[in-house]
Amino acid sequence: MLRIPLLSAFIICFSITQAQTNDLIGDLNQDGFIDVLDIVVLVNIITGQIDASEYQLWAGDLNSDAGSDILDVVQLVNVIIVPLDCGD
Numbered sequence: 001m002l003r004i005p006l007l008s009a010f011i012i013c014f015s016i017t018q019a020q021t022n023d024l025i026g027d028l029n030q031d032g033f034i035d036v037l038d039i040v041v042l043v044n045i046i047t048g049q050i051d052a053s054e055y056q057l058w059a060g061d062l063n064s065d066a067g068s069d070i071l072d073v074v075q076l077v078n079v080i081i082v083p084l085d086c087g088d
């Protein structure tokens, strides 16, 4: 479990999962899983660090608006992050 302090009073607790998928949207590196590596690929595409393939442009367009931006990253993060009770 990761604990990230926000400001000084709030802590967000979450774990990162690896979700196997049958369809491939979100699976930018085509390894059959949607995980943090796909987020890295998507961020690299958005920041211009890599040239996206046609497949990656499709797989990274999670909100189906025909573009890749931070909104797609947020949706991809929401796929792999599972909120947990901090138990405080």
Ligand SMILES: [Ca+2]
Binding pocket: 026, 027, 028, 029, 030, 031, 032, 033, 034, 035, 037, 038
């Ligand atoms: Ca993947």
Ligand SMILES: [Ca+2]
Binding pocket: 060, 061, 062, 063, 064, 065, 066, 067, 068, 069, 071, 072
């Ligand atoms: Ca999009």
